[in-house]
Amino acid sequence: MLEIKDLHVSVDGKKILKGLNLKVETGKVHAIMGPNGSGKSTLSYVLAGRDGYEVTGGSIVYNGEDLLKMKTEERAAKGIFLAMQYPVEIPGVTTMMFLKSALNAQKRARGEPELDAMGMLKLVRAKAKDLQVSEEMLKRALNVGFSGGEKKRLEILQMSLFEPKMAILDETDSGLDIDALKLVAEGVNTLRAPDRSMLVITHYQRLLDFIVPDRVHVLAGGQIVKEGGKELALELEEKGYADVVKVPA
Amino acid sequence: MSAAAQREARRTEALDSFRVRGMPHRRFEHWRYSDLRAVLDAGQVAQAGTAKWNIEHLPEGVELFDLSVQDAPEWVMKTLGHVGNRRTMVEASLAFSEGGVALRVPKGKHIAEPIKLEIGGQGNLRWLIVLEQGASATVFEPHAHDAGYLRNVGVEITLAEGAELQHVRCAPLAPRSFTVELMALELAKHAKYYGHFANFGSRLSRTEAHIVLGGEGAEAHLSGVAVLGHEAHSDVTTHIEHAAGKTLSTQLFKHVAGGKSRAVYQGKITVRDGASGSDSRQTARALLMSPRAEADLKPELIIFNDDVKCAHGATVGDLDPESLFYLRSRGIPEKDARRLLINAFLEEAVDVIGNDTLKETIWHDIEAALPRAMEAAK
Ligand SMILES: Nc1ncnc2c1ncn2[C@@H]1O[C@H](COP(=O)(O)OP(=O)(O)OP(=O)(O)O)[C@@H](O)[C@H]1O
Ligand SMILES: [Mg+2]
Numbered sequence: 001m002l003e004i005k006d007l008h009v010s011v012d013g014k015k016i017l018k019g020l021n022l023k024v025e026t027g028k029v030h031a032i033m034g035p036n037g038s039g040k041s042t043l044s045y046v047l048a049g050r051d052g053y054e055v056t057g058g059s060i061v062y063n064g065e066d067l068l069k070m071k072t073e074e075r076a077a078k079g080i081f082l083a084m085q086y087p088v089e090i091p092g093v094t095t096m097m098f099l100k101s102a103l104n105a106q107k108r109a110r111g112e113p114e115l116d117a118m119g120m121l122k123l124v125r126a127k128a129k130d131l132q133v134s135e136e137m138l139k140r141a142l143n144v145g146f147s148g149g150e151k152k153r154l155e156i157l158q159m160s161l162f163e164p165k166m167a168i169l170d171e172t173d174s175g176l177d178i179d180a181l182k183l184v185a186e187g188v189n190t191l192r193a194p195d196r197s198m199l200v201i202t203h204y205q206r207l208l209d210f211i212v213p214d215r216v217h218v219l220a221g222g223q224i225v226k227e228g229g230k231e232l233a234l235e236l237e238e239k240g241y242a243d244v245v246k247v248p249a
Numbered sequence: 250m251s252a253a254a255q256r257e258a259r260r261t262e263a264l265d266s267f268r269v270r271g272m273p274h275r276r277f278e279h280w281r282y283s284d285l286r287a288v289l290d291a292g293q294v295a296q297a298g299t300a301k302w303n304i305e306h307l308p309e310g311v312e313l314f315d316l317s318v319q320d321a322p323e324w325v326m327k328t329l330g331h332v333g334n335r336r337t338m339v340e341a342s343l344a345f346s347e348g349g350v351a352l353r354v355p356k357g358k359h360i361a362e363p364i365k366l367e368i369g370g371q372g373n374l375r376w377l378i379v380l381e382q383g384a385s386a387t388v389f390e391p392h393a394h395d396a397g398y399l400r401n402v403g404v405e406i407t408l409a410e411g412a413e414l415q416h417v418r419c420a421p422l423a424p425r426s427f428t429v430e431l432m433a434l435e436l437a438k439h440a441k442y443y444g445h446f447a448n449f450g451s452r453l454s455r456t457e458a459h460i461v462l463g464g465e466g467a468e469a470h471l472s473g474v475a476v477l478g479h480e481a482h483s484d485v486t487t488h489i490e491h492a493a494g495k496t497l498s499t500q501l502f503k504h505v506a507g508g509k510s511r512a513v514y515q516g517k518i519t520v521r522d523g524a525s526g527s528d529s530r531q532t533a534r535a536l537l538m539s540p541r542a543e544a545d546l547k548p549e550l551i552i553f554n555d556d557v558k559c560a561h562g563a564t565v566g567d568l569d570p571e572s573l574f575y576l577r578s579r580g581i582p583e584k585d586a587r588r589l590l591i592n593a594f595l596e597e598a599v600d601v602i603g604n605d606t607l608k609e610t611i612w613h614d615i616e617a618a619l620p621r622a623m624e625a626a627k
Pocket of ligand 1: 011012014016034035036037038039040041042043085
């Protein structure tokens with residue numbers, strides 16, 4: 001599905017990813033853990049194609065294609081989805097109208113028929129219910145005045161609407177209370193599919209109790225420094241990063 | 250003296266006054282950003298003739314007087330050339346126009362249907378509207394894009410006690426024209442004026458409103474959008490005088506400037522000694538779409554009374570890269586994402602228009618103007 005080789009990334013001239021290697025298998029859930037500032041969000045932005053993240057070396061191959069050659073919106077249409085650590089508030093754009101524009105833009109790019117307003121409304125309503133996203137929220141401006149948890153739920157709602165092939169969840173668990181965490185995890189779990197991969201970035205074992213990963217990778221100092229099965233997450237939780245991994249300088 | 254003779258006398262005064270002061274230029278107060286003298290001379294204004302006006306359908310209950318008829322009734326005589334101060338371009342429009350139109354809505358009449366006053370052609374023009382006590386009306390003032398070289402319009406609006414006027418002015422793309430429109434408004438007790446000024450780019454456009462909130466509880470609510478590209482220059486200048494107690498004014502202007510265009514907003518608020526308990530709010534924001542576009546936003550506050558509330562803000566910026574990335578990461582192509590964000594930026598300034606049909610008209614014009622405004626300078 002996704003193969004990252006020797007990736008080097010700088011932001012504003014500062015080297016952040018320094019030779020990162022990572023392989024994500026089709027249909028698997030991979031978790032990435034790592035200390036603050038190690039480059040987890042940077043990795044997620046590079047995958048989604050954010051401007052200002054300069055790739056100075058290495059490659060990313062996504063389903064046999066060079067991901068780095070694709071525009072941000074092209075990546076989305078081809079199935080890359082990033083649930084952001086800090087979803088952006090956009091006043092003046094209603095949530096519902098945003099969802100419709102985004103889904104139809106992806107469909108258009110793939111040559112699929114677009115949904116009309118009614119079809120869209122039905123689809124969104126059905127999905128919103130499971131994630132307890134209210135009608136009222138859908139009418140409001142995108143993320144404006146949403147609580148931290150509401151923003152995260154809306155990210156997952158988008159994920160279930162867009163049905164991506166490669167979903168990256170950047171600290172989707174942060175800011176969620178226990179009930180919301182379960183709700184979100186359930187949402188994510190129902191999306192697990194043989195043709196869908198996930199990259200779950202988190203600091204906490206707690207999320208991984210609900211979304212059980214196939215592989216766990218530790219990102220530190222801009223590299224993947226350790227990999228293992230789901231038990232690695234438990235080990236990290238018990239001992240902390242310092243004891244488990246040697247952080248490269 | 251007959252009405253015709255009185256008008257002639259006032260016109261001579263206007264002519265003399267314009268001759269002495271001439272065209273406004275950089276060193277005139279509030280013409281700093283729009284140096285009219287640099288692009289037009291007084292002779293061109295004097296020889297431009299009279300611009301055209303047209304009201305296809307006059308809603309029932311509205312009185313109309315054609316200003317090209319010299320023998321005007323008293324309500325016209327009291328108003329024409331007598332509202333507001335005698336700014337030089339106002340005097341020019343009075344001196345050099347052979348016509349125009351005066352409208353009146355009688356006491357207590359509510360006119361639901363908008364009065365569509367189309368303005369076109371080249372030259373000077375005057376129009377005025379008088380709303381008697383408790384009357385209400387909507388004036389939609391679309392300008393034709395055939396402005397030719399120059400159009401100079403003088404407008405007078407008087408609102409008697411409790412009268413309410415909604416006014417939507419829409420100036421389409423006219424890249425070769427110079428268009429000046431100076432409005433003077435007087436509001437009595439509890440009268441309300443809602444003005445919206447939309448501008449889509451001309452070589453130089455100056456829209457100026459001087460509003461006197463003369464009666465207690467009078468209100469002026471101004472809003473506007475400009476969507477500019479290429480070398481358009483749009484200048485919106487307002488002066489609101491709070492002359493009585495408990496008066497309220499709000500202003501919300503949103504300007505988008507691309508190419509090498511320039512958006513100017515100057516908003517002066519004067520709070521007079523007697524205006525206790527008045528409240529004024531003023532927001533102007535500009536979005537620059539190109540490194541060579543420019544915006545000058547100048548709020549100005551002059552207060553002679555301590556018991557007042559004033560809030561103002563002005564910001565110039567460009568599209569938020571984080572928002573742009575968010576939308577694109579959801580599959581929305583860059584161009585559409587930009588459009589979406591520009592519309593979002595303009596939204597609140599259009600949303601205040603109180604008539605849905607007019608609101609749609611403005612959105613329609615915005616859509617048409619956006620591609621130009623989204624171009625970077627060549
Ligand atoms: N625009 C920038 N300019 C300079 N440094 C930056 C910029 N953006 C991020 N960084 C730095 O890059 C490093 C990695 O940041 P990143 O957000 O990827 O970390 P993270 O692993 O996601 O951390 P957290 O767990 O706190 O979310 C940090 O040291 C951060 O300060
Ligand atoms: Mg992060």
